[in-house]
Amino acid sequence: MNRSRMPLVAAGLAVAAGLATVAALTGPVAAEPNSDASTPAASVTTDQVVTWGASADRTGGSFTDQTVRNIVHTSIGGKNLRISLSNVFGDRIVTFDSVHVGLQSTGAAVVPGSNRQVTFAGSTSVTVPNGAEVLSDPLPGDVPGDTNLTVSIHVRGASGTLTGHNLAMQTNYVSAAGDHAADVDGTAFTQQATRWYWVDALVVDAPQQVDTVATLGDSITDGYGSTRDANRRWPNYLARRIADQPPAHQFAIMNEGISGNRVLTDGAGVNVQARFDRDVLSQPDVRTVILMEGINDIGGGVATSADQLISAYRILIARAHADQTCILGATLTPFEGAGYYSPAKEAIREQVNTWIRTSGEFDGVIDFDQVTRDPANPKRFLPAYDVGDHLHPSDAGYEAMANAVDLRQLECTR
Known part of the structure; x- marks a missing residue:
């Protein structure tokens, strides 16, 4: 596992994780010039x-x-x-x-x-x-x-x-x-x-057993359609789940989603392959990255076959592993009814999801498709999880996605 890639200096101080007091940030930690290093x-x-x-x-x-x-x-x-x-x-x-x-x-x-x-x-x-x-x-x-x-x-x-x-x-x-x-x-x-x-x-000192999880994706990771000012993106819900875990199993969460982003070409923001180093691998103490991206490539006609996305995923997997970082693959959620949907594009999405689930090339799989789709029509969101555009989840959909993450997978070690 990679450690503290940014030029930071460890302070050797304990962390009071989750202190939500007004006194926080109000003054410096008092120095202890006579403290014994053995304490x-x-x-x-x-x-x-x-x-x-x-x-x-x-x-x-x-x-x-x-x-x-x-x-x-x-x-x-x-x-x-x-x-x-x-x-x-x-x-x-x-x-x-x-x-x-x-x-x-x-x-x-x-x-x-x-x-x-x-x-x-x-x-x-x-x-x-x-x-x-x-x-x-x-x-x-x-x-x-x-x-x-x-x-x-x-x-x-x-x-x-x-x-x-x-x-x-x-x-x-x-x-x-x-x-x-x-x-x-x-x-x-x-x-x-x-x-x-x-x-x-924002970077903080945390106990050594605490690592960073990077969530990497497009508008669905960025939280499009979630309630403004309420912090109801799926990475926010995931962070709150993790906060309830014992200290030895906690993680910091960073959200590296860009609305409209693509895997294969620049769109909104540079493509995910081009920004992978800056947004993920160069950040402090990233242990695991969750990758969910590709629906804009499919919907926008950039990816005309599943193999194009699979090849790009393999490149990202190899780069993560070379950096001793785990990478979890998340399936692409339904999009029938969205403006850029077509049956041919749906076939590509299903082929990509099958590969994510069965290839064994990611360090783990999070099946966002399975938990958000309508059992009566798996090509569509469950109505309660659809914000209304048939492409993005509602708050309830984002919460369901976060609840689908097996927290044990975040502790993957390479």
């Missing part, structure tokens, strides 16, 4: 894991001397929060001269006393070249699990082309001109946004 607290070994992630993509619009307040939802709790900011799709160098993180109160407001400044190599300002990303210094203190955080970023001057995530399923906020990252009230944030901007991962 249990000092001997705990930690790793970095991704408690929240969203794949970077090119987004529309631009900002000039404005502050964005992103609302993100943690999976597992931890310590020593680090913020990853991405300018991968930018067309110029950008400078972020004020970055703060706090606990969301309501809307754009932050819980008083929780909004703290983030630094980069000791500086409150960081300049990021186009095509690059940067990781902050650790912010001492506890980070609560299953909680909304605010990540507020002020850009100096003009941003140019924005890097972000287009389908947040979360209301975010943009200010009028000026640096409002430190503001506790939300009055300066006069615009709402349905995208996340610049922030692409």
